[in-house]
Amino acid sequence: MAAATSDYTFRHEHLLGIEGLHPLDIQHILDLSDTYADATRAGQRPGPILKGRTVVNLFFENSTRTLSSFEIAARRLGADVISMPVGNSSVKKGETLIDTAMTLNAMKPDALVIRHSASGGAKLLSRKVDCAVINAGDGTHEHPTQALLDLLTIRRTKGRIEGLKVVICGDIAHSRVARSTTMALHLMGARVHLCGPRTLIPPGTDTWGAESAGTDFDRALPGADVVMMLRLQLERMNGSLLPSQREYFRYFGLTADRLAVAKEDAIVMHPGPMNRGVEIESSIADGERSVITQQVEMGVAVREAVLHLLAGARA
Amino acid sequence: MSIEIVNARLLDPATGTDAPGGVFIDKGVIKEFRTGTGVSFKDAKETIDAGGLCLAPGLIDLRAKTGEPGEEHKETLATASRAALSGGITSLVVMPDTRPVIDDVALVQFIAERGRETAFARVYPAGGLTVGLAGEAMSEIGLMAEAGAVLFTNGDWPVASAQVMKRVMTYAASRGAIVMSRPDERTLAGGGVMNAGEFAARHGLAGIPIEAEWLGAARDVVLAEQTGCTLILDQVTSQRTLDIVDVARGRGAKVFATVAAHSLFFNELDVGDYLTYCKVNPPFRAEQARKTLIAALKEGAIDAVVSAHDPQPPEEKRLPFGEASFGAAGLETVLPCLLTLVAEGELSLLEALAPVTIGPASILGLPQGRIAKGAPADLILFDAGKPWLCDRDQLLSRSKNSPFDGRRLQGRVMRTFVGGKTVFER
Numbered sequence: 089m090a091a092a093t094s095d096y097t098f099r100h101e102h103l104l105g106i107e108g109l110h111p112l113d114i115q116h117i118l119d120l121s122d123t124y125a126d127a128t129r130a131g132q133r134p135g136p137i138l139k140g141r142t143v144v145n146l147f148f149e150n151s152t153r154t155l156s157s158f159e160i161a162a163r164r165l166g167a168d169v170i171s172m173p174v175g176n177s178s179v180k181k182g183e184t185l186i187d188t189a190m191t192l193n194a195m196k197p198d199a200l201v202i203r204h205s206a207s208g209g210a211k212l213l214s215r216k217v218d219c220a221v222i223n224a225g226d227g228t229h230e231h232p233t234q235a236l237l238d239l240l241t242i243r244r245t246k247g248r249i250e251g252l253k254v255v256i257c258g259d260i261a262h263s264r265v266a267r268s269t270t271m272a273l274h275l276m277g278a279r280v281h282l283c284g285p286r287t288l289i290p291p292g293t294d295t296w297g298a299e300s301a302g303t304d305f306d307r308a309l310p311g312a313d314v315v316m317m318l319r320l321q322l323e324r325m326n327g328s329l330l331p332s333q334r335e336y337f338r339y340f341g342l343t344a345d346r347l348a349v350a351k352e353d354a355i356v357m358h359p360g361p362m363n364r365g366v367e368i369e370s371s372i373a374d375g376e377r378s379v380i381t382q383q384v385e386m387g388v389a390v391r392e393a394v395l396h397l398l399a400g401a402r403a
Numbered sequence: 404m405s406i407e408i409v410n411a412r413l414l415d416p417a418t419g420t421d422a423p424g425g426v427f428i429d430k431g432v433i434k435e436f437r438t439g440t441g442v443s444f445k446d447a448k449e450t451i452d453a454g455g456l457c458l459a460p461g462l463i464d465l466r467a468k469t470g471e472p473g474e475e476h477k478e479t480l481a482t483a484s485r486a487a488l489s490g491g492i493t494s495l496v497v498m499p500d501t502r503p504v505i506d507d508v509a510l511v512q513f514i515a516e517r518g519r520e521t522a523f524a525r526v527y528p529a530g531g532l533t534v535g536l537a538g539e540a541m542s543e544i545g546l547m548a549e550a551g552a553v554l555f556t557n558g559d560w561p562v563a564s565a566q567v568m569k570r571v572m573t574y575a576a577s578r579g580a581i582v583m584s585r586p587d588e589r590t591l592a593g594g595g596v597m598n599a600g601e602f603a604a605r606h607g608l609a610g611i612p613i614e615a616e617w618l619g620a621a622r623d624v625v626l627a628e629q630t631g632c633t634l635i636l637d638q639v640t641s642q643r644t645l646d647i648v649d650v651a652r653g654r655g656a657k658v659f660a661t662v663a664a665h666s667l668f669f670n671e672l673d674v675g676d677y678l679t680y681c682k683v684n685p686p687f688r689a690e691q692a693r694k695t696l697i698a699a700l701k702e703g704a705i706d707a708v709v710s711a712h713d714p715q716p717p718e719e720k721r722l723p724f725g726e727a728s729f730g731a732a733g734l735e736t737v738l739p740c741l742l743t744l745v746a747e748g749e750l751s752l753l754e755a756l757a758p759v760t761i762g763p764a765s766i767l768g769l770p771q772g773r774i775a776k777g778a779p780a781d782l783i784l785f786d787a788g789k790p791w792l793c794d795r796d797q798l799l800s801r802s803k804n805s806p807f808d809g810r811r812l813q814g815r816v817m818r819t820f821v822g823g824k825t826v827f828e829r
Contacts, residue, residue, distance in 0.1 A: 186721050206723030207607035208677030227725065229607030264607060292601025 098397045102214045102221040105230035106271040114239065114276060117393050121240050124396075125389035128164075134392065136166030137400050141198040145171040146188070147224070148204040153360060153384065154224050154234075158201050161391035167198075167399065185209060186216050193217040199399035202226075220398035228262050234359055235268035237390040239276060241383045242314055245355050250277030255308045255350075257283040257340055258318025258367055260301065261290045265359045266318060270296045283308045284318075284340060287329040305340050312350040316357040317342050317367045333366050342368045347377070355379045405429040406823060407444040411453035411784070415460065416757035417773035426458060428780040431822035436774050453784055456817055459756055460772050461493025461781035463763040465554075465583070465661060466637065466709035467734060470801075471517065472510075473502025478714035478801045480514070483734060484522030486800040488827040490735035491816040492710065492759075493524055493781040494771060499531040500558035506531030506542040511550040523826040525781070527553045527767075532571055532582060538562040541571050545578045553767050554635065556583040559684065559713075559729070561619065563589050569626050576632035581766070583635040585685070586619035586644060596725050598671040598686040606677070608724060611686050613641055620644045624651035624658050633657040635766060638711055640666050640685045642695040645704050659766050660704070662696055662758075663711035664737040665806055667744060669693070673806065679720045679727035680806045683711070697749050700758060707763040710737045714802030732805045735798050740807070742787055742814025752787060780823035789815040 096112055106114075127134055143162040147155050155171060162169045174188065185204065192200065199220040202210050207227030214221040225231040243249050254273055260266045260282050270280045274297025282293055282301040293301040302308060309315065324330050342356065356368075356378045364370045373380060409425035413436065424438035427447060435444060443450075464487065470477030480497065487495050497514060499505035505514060511528045518526025530552035534540040544555055555575060561584050562568045568584075575582050592615035597603050599610025620636055627634035628651055636648060639660045648660045665683065670690040674681045681687060699705050713730030720727050741755040764772025771779045795808035819827035 184718070184722060204723065206725045208725075209723045211676055212723055227607045227723075261604070267605070267607065290601075290604030292604050295601055295605060 103232050104210050104223045106232050106235050106268045111275045118240050120393040121389040124392040137396055138165040138167035141167045141399050143167045143169050143199045144197045146202045148174045157387040158391050161388050189213045189216050225264055229264055230268045231264040232268050233390055234265050235272040237387040238269050239272055240386045241379050252278045252313040253311050254278050254314040255281045255312045256316045259288045260284045261288045263318050270298050281308045310349045312354050314355055320367050342372050405447050406449045407447035408451045408453055409443050411458035414457050415774040416753045417761040428823040433778050433780050456784045457787050460760040461783050462491050462759040463494040463772050464492045464710045465496050465707050465763045467495045467712040468498045480517050481521040482801040484524040486734040487524045488819045489799050491738040491783040493821050496527045496529050498558050499529050504531045504536050506534050508546045508550045511547045511552045515551045530555045532557045544575050544580050548580050554581040554583050561585050561587050572626050572630040572632035576630045581633045583637050584623050585637040586616045588615045588618035591615040597674050598688050602671050616644055620647045627658050628654055628656035635659045638663045638685050640688045641692050645699050659706040661707040661709045662705050664708050664740045668740050677724040680804050682727050683731050684729040701754050705758055708758040710734050715804045716802050720804055732800045732802055736807045739812040739814050743812050746813040782820045783816050784818040785816045787814050
């Protein structure tokens with residue numbers, strides 16, 4: 089695969105999801121992200137690749153970490169960044185997503201980064217605008233940059249992705265991270281096992297590339313190279329999908345005892361923000377096997393790479 | 404004025420007729436019809452040479468929504484009628500979920516009058532089953548029936564309370580009124596936007612499980628059996644629901660089942676990349692379910708195929724899938740959809756026509772929907788094999804939200820008669 093990258097070009101206009109990407113695309117983004125991550129660690133500033141370009145962050149859902157991550161990434165590359173916390177603007181006055189998009193489009197930005205509570209929101213936007221659209225999470229559908237930063241973190245820690253056993257545990261049904269990350273890991277040759285309460289496991293996870301989807305966390309863990317815990321939305325308790333936090337933690341919480349059956353060098357991941365004591369024990373979250381803060385760091389690198397490829401290449 | 408239509412292929416599902424022949428019309432009714440080649444009628448003032456086209460009863464649609472009154476920007480009775488006639492529908496039952504809801508005598512009379520004044524198709528009002536369709540208080544079923552309401556329904560959102568449903572059906576039965584209800588257990592289906600399953604899960608869309616239809620159907624047929632009320636199960640999407648109907652019929656319940664034409668054509672995968680024109684309720688199901696519906700249609704297990712016409716303007720559809728309105732424009736594609744299935748060899752012409760002519764006519768007790776002496780001369784001439792490309796901008800409906808947009812269909816209406824008068828010609 090390394091030889092093939094020499095005459096490879098990234099051909100996508102948008103990044104709407106992992107679905108539709110080729111393993112070479114992912115490899116290319118990860119390689120570029122690596123150089124950005126290395127540069128930042130070495131205290132270097134990347135060149136002003138996006139100088140004169142405008143990146144608009146359009147977040148219809150509240151978010152601190154993803155929004156800041158995109159902002160920092162765009163600024164590091166020299167772009168002009170405007171972040172619109174749409175949650176409390178004209179959209180609440182009845183303006184539709186498409187109207188907002190067309191208005192912004194008329195101002196000729198180079199990239200729109202969108203987070204929206206509706207699945208397919210980014211896709212809809214991409215049909216109506218001329219600039220690059222980057223999906224920063226659409227409903228319960230996809231969150232591709234999260235998947236890419238997960239892969240980058242894994243690759244940098246483990247040296248590879250292919251052949252690794254990855255266990256993803258939690259609310260699979262409502263998680264856009266689970267969908268995107270499972271698909272991306274599968275494309276890159278990892279073996280993904282999903283785990284969670286039966287009420288939170290949707291049908292057809294094999295079509296995402298998961299090898300299994302079960303309800304017994306302890307049976308999934310042996311031999312795992314990577315254990316990824318998902319955030320449990322506490323409101324799930326009200327919808328009779330789960331009995332209680334206590335019971336959830338009993339069966340699906342990541343504890344030191346549980347983790348002991350995974351591989352000795354297994355790493356622990358979490359897309360954040362964490363509910364300590366609900367899905368993960370604090371000692372694990374802050375422990376030496378945790379790469380959770382590294383994920384945040386890699387998030388900026390991945391977004392620099394994605395913005396570089398999508399906003400930088402445009403005439 | 405007397406007219407003869409000759410040199411036609413006569414198709415009448417009521418009698419199983421499929422033969423060359425002609426029809427003689429006088430004073431708006433069918434005076435005579437004969438099969439055979441070279442048939443003609445003396446005394447005819449006007450002769451229409453069908454040139455070998457199919458001549459069949461006009462279609463009767465048990466379920467069309469318009470926006471009149473209150474949302475005329477979506478559709479009026481006049482625009483719905485124009486669309487219907489171009490699709491071969493000569494009689495349509497219009498749903499009560501308008502603004503205001505058709506839930507009292509004056510409004511039923513309003514619909515009937517506006518239909519007569521502004522529409523060339525025959526318009527039959529359906530009355531609201533409960534006041535404001537709120538599912539709580541019974542509406543004036545008897546008085547509305549006297550004023551011309553042909554059936555009673557709660558429209559898109561069925562009565563949630565089993566107690567209210569039982570009381571309403573008990574009362575309706577005593578007045579000889581027909582109740583139409585969409586089988587749907589809302590507490591299970593609520594929040595869903597497409598068929599539940601792998602496709603919905605993968606696209607992060609909330610699912611409407613098929614079990615919600617089964618549970619709703621089970622409740623309603625049990626109540627139909629207990630109360631003796633005539634029940635139309637509105638827009639069935641699965642074989643198992645038809646099985647539930649079958650068992651109830653075996654126990655003496657007067658239950659009929661309808662299917663939306665688009666459910667015979669599309670499956671859940673047609674939702675594709677969040678195409679909101681394919682957002683309907685009940686949703687498009689799995690391909691296997693679609694196939695069993697066609698098989699059921701062939702066996703005669705489906706009493707009526709409906710347009711489920713639900714005009715929605717762009718602002719209701721140009722939204723993320725989850726936020727867009729349900730509903731598809733359907734008046735102009737019922738017959739082409741069925742004829743396409745005929746062209747694909749799934750159905751015979753008579754099997755395709757029965758559930759849109761004699762089927763609904765029998766449920767409502769209407770004299771049309773057949774080629775019979777004395778029946779109203781509501782007829783269509785169509786070219787069964789004519790291929791055409793559905794382009795939503797060419798549709799006559801005021802709202803263009805057709806899932807058939809861009810699809811190739813086979814079979815087209817060339818001329819439509821209501822009461823012997825030509826009301827549409829292509």
